[in-house]
Amino acid sequence: LGPTLCIGEILAEIVATTTGNGFLEPVPMIGPYPSGAPAIFIDQAGRIGGAAAMVGAVGDDDFGRVNIARLKRDGVDVSGIHTDPTLPTGTAFVRYRPDGARDFVFNMWTSAAGALAWTDAVDAVCTRAGHLHVMGTLLGHQTIWEMTERAATMIKARGGTISLDPNLRKELRGDPQTGSRFAQMVGMADLLLPSGDELYLAADLPPEAGEEAALARLFDLGVKEVAIKRGADGATCALPDGSRIHGAAFAVTELDPTGAGDCFGGAYVACRRLGMPVQQALTYANAAGARNVTFRGPMEGAGTRTELNDFISNTKRLA
Template sequence: MYDVTALGELLIDFASRSTDAAGYPTMAANPGGAPCNLLAALSTYGCSTAFLGKVGDDAFGKLLLGTLQRVGIETAGVVADPSVFTTLAFVAFNAAGERSFFFARKPGADSLLRVSELRLELIDDCRDFHFGTFSLTCGPARSATRKAVEHAKSRGKWISFDPNLRLSLWHSPAEARRWILWGTKQADIVKISDEETSFLWGDVSPKEAAQKLHTAGVSVVFVTLGPKGCYYSGNGFDGSVAPPENIRPVDTTGAGDIFGGSALSRLLKTGKALDALTNDDLEGAARFACCAASLSTQTLGGISSVPPEGAVRRFMEQC
């Protein structure tokens, strides 16, 4: 039995660290992909996890599979395809550590996951099924994602969703908005950023955004607010959690995913049904996730930046 099975992208993040005299960047390679960053956090914080996806049968694909196995993520649902390259992402940073993404994905292996390649038993054996929009940007992965969501819902699983908006991967903003809204309507738990709420609904408050998601059928909402912390809402409870002070980000790659995995780990650890979660449960999950995500920004990469639970607990005591 797995606590969480996720579907989506597993890729290499190439992060720009310096430039040579001619202006060409020196890149550092890190394992990543939003759902795998989330699963790495869940695994670190005591949850059992599995992944459904596709990589190339190449050097990068083999490295990524080895990384997932080392952090405790089940890889039986990962296809290694010799006909296509593992997806690559190139990440540039500004002075605040915020990122811009450029993708080598025309196509990349992750976008070619097919319905026939899904190991649906990994969904049958989980408590929560997680997905994002990366796998909804094009087919055949879009069809595979829809099938997996349909299967999970038919089995009564929790469904968690992260919009993880990357506009450059979509044909148009309208298409991105349509599929993000489709994802929210499938989900019980949504982690969404303030940038994404602005994209969907314009100038709305976190509370107004959460209410729109509740109206769509979402039970629990976490709205991340970057350096301002997060807002949570569910079961008639809501509140805000301030971020830890004196954090200067080195690399924010994966921080939102690590927030999502950290919060989800706390909800699962309660052993409660979603409609039985209390304000203490939701606030505790948000506070733990804020601290874990903040600590993750002190280390390069996504999967590799998940802080140990002990470090998060000590950090929480200081805040």
């Protein structure tokens, strides 16, 4: 039915090489790395195989060029990526705290990423696409939300499917309408990929309600598959028929956790769209997330199917 499409921010990421609280003192940093949650997702989907396409915007600068080159190399259709001559590529600065939490400084909506607009090139990609993956990071931006809604409606109308990763970052929740947009997208989604409390936010229930109650609410809303990401505890796929299929995580030493969820999602969606059963898709997705955290940089560890097969054969699984 056409490529898997992701719309949203393409960023250059600069990572602090020491842990600490934020950026209130000079810290050594390394980068730029190609980044942006939607870009990481689609890069991993492209590496798995099956058609993948990206809609986004970069500046006419090296931060933009490094991103486009990476996506092209990994088989992603970049015809929907606009090079904006007037604004720089967006940036994300990340520093880890000793407890593993992260502080971000984003320059996203005031960069080329925030000036994204519906063009003929975007229309052409959306007309071809068979699946749209929506990232919660874009819910805070009016124009990009409108583009996403339009693309989702087009793709659904021709029998395509939608996946949603809530990926709710407190730094990006500026717009007061974020909550109602999120609820609308949950209502359109076929597949949901939550982590942490996002399952409960999507179901609009408190965590005390429990996972099964939240899943029941989501299935009532029309969601057909929920892949719950559990970090080092792997992932569980829940289906409306009551099946709960768990995939154990792989034993790795975490170097840089950013991008694990996006690589998990890109691999999971690509594998399911290639017709793989849930258990096999979970194995590839857990491997993609785990492999990625062993590399510094948000998408440096995204793996091809061959790389993931090697990783799966050579890495122990946690119980």
